[in-house]
Amino acid sequence: MKALRFEKGKLRLDRKVPAPRVPGEALVRVKKAGICNTDLEIVRGYAAFSGVLGHEFVGVVEESPDPTLTGCRVVGEINAGCGSCGLCRAGDPRHCPSRTVLGIVGRDGAFAEYLTLPTRNLLSVPDSVEDRAAVFTEPLAAACSILEQLQPAPGGCVVVVGDGKLGQLIARVLAAGGCDLTLAGKHESKLRLARAAGIRSLPADEIAGDFARSCDVVVEASGSPAGLSFALGLVRPRGTLVLKSTFHGAVEVDTSRIVVDEIRIAGSRCGRFAPALRLLEERRIDVEPLITAELPLDEGVSAMELAAAPGTMKVLLSPPVS
Numbered sequence: 001m002k003a004l005r006f007e008k009g010k011l012r013l014d015r016k017v018p019a020p021r022v023p024g025e026a027l028v029r030v031k032k033a034g035i036c037n038t039d040l041e042i043v044r045g046y047a048a049f050s051g052v053l054g055h056e057f058v059g060v061v062e063e064s065p066d067p068t069l070t071g072c073r074v075v076g077e078i079n080a081g082c083g084s085c086g087l088c089r090a091g092d093p094r095h096c097p098s099r100t101v102l103g104i105v106g107r108d109g110a111f112a113e114y115l116t117l118p119t120r121n122l123l124s125v126p127d128s129v130e131d132r133a134a135v136f137t138e139p140l141a142a143a144c145s146i147l148e149q150l151q152p153a154p155g156g157c158v159v160v161v162g163d164g165k166l167g168q169l170i171a172r173v174l175a176a177g178g179c180d181l182t183l184a185g186k187h188e189s190k191l192r193l194a195r196a197a198g199i200r201s202l203p204a205d206e207i208a209g210d211f212a213r214s215c216d217v218v219v220e221a222s223g224s225p226a227g228l229s230f231a232l233g234l235v236r237p238r239g240t241l242v243l244k245s246t247f248h249g250a251v252e253v254d255t256s257r258i259v260v261d262e263i264r265i266a267g268s269r270c271g272r273f274a275p276a277l278r279l280l281e282e283r284r285i286d287v288e289p290l291i292t293a294e295l296p297l298d299e300g301v302s303a304m305e306l307a308a309a310p311g312t313m314k315v316l317l318s319p320p321v322s
């Protein structure tokens with residue numbers, strides 16, 4: 001099969017990768033996959049991953065140890081836990097110390113014609129959710145995970161820093177919850193996109209003064225190291241800073257501000273798929289305007305370049321229909 005692999009510092013389309021076979025796991029034919037900032041960071045060295053990239057997908061189960069899944073259109077939770085440690089037994093494979101993560105840690109990913117995952121990771125997609133929407137389930141779940149960790153008070157001041165793919169999804173999810181939400185960004189075209197979805201969106205330099213040290217919750221999703229200190233500057237004393245960006249490399253931060261103002265810092269990563277699928281099914285979030293382009297898997301290398309270019313939102317990859 002064809003697969004987009006990152007190996008020894010190089011990204012290339014490999015046309016002769018054997019289709020994966022893992023005993024006890026389902027074989028999924030990928031219909032569409034989405035390029036995420038994490039994929040771009042991996043190419044910069046994040047997570048020291050080598051193998052097939054990609055963790056956002058929708059596909060069809062071709063073979064499965066659970067025959068009721070065969071033929072189903074599915075999305076897949078990306079963390080595959082060991083199934084036996086305390087965290088896995090408590091229903092939290094996302095933090096299993098020996099987990100593998102699709103296209104990120106120790107497991108080939110979705111930029112390929114086929115992938116495998118344990119059946120417990122797969123969720124059926126309702127017929128009413130199209131492939132181009134279903135492929136957003138994973139990043140949308142990551143946005144929803146903030147609500148698993150904290151519930152901004154109704155009317156509370158919340159700022160999302162970052163007008164990129166993840167920031168846009170987070171702003172849409174939180175705005176649906178009824179807080180007083182503002183999206184801060186640096187790209188007029190992306191701010192306009194959020195405004196079209198009914199979200200108050202302002203240039204970051206405008207926000208810096210007006211919102212300084214006054215927000216109950218600030219979510220940092222800029223994907224850039226500079227975004228962190230900017231976001232910290234907006235949090236009120238005893239407020240909460242939620243960190244969503246993962247970078248390759250270390251970030252400098254003024255910890256005395258955190259100590260003196262007793263700011264709570266919450267790291268936030270993957271979320272549960274069911275609430276995200278429900279948002280798509282109920283059409284409470286429209287992801288279509290966030291898609292910049294859909295390219296065949298054959299053009300995977302240029303698709304990654306396009307995804308990294310300024311102004312690009314989501315780039316989708318579609319493997320050949322076999």
Ligand SMILES: [Zn+2]
Pocket residue numbers: 036037038055056138139
């Ligand atoms: Zn992602």
Ligand SMILES: [Zn+2]
Pocket residue numbers: 081082083084085086087088089093096097098099
């Ligand atoms: Zn485990």
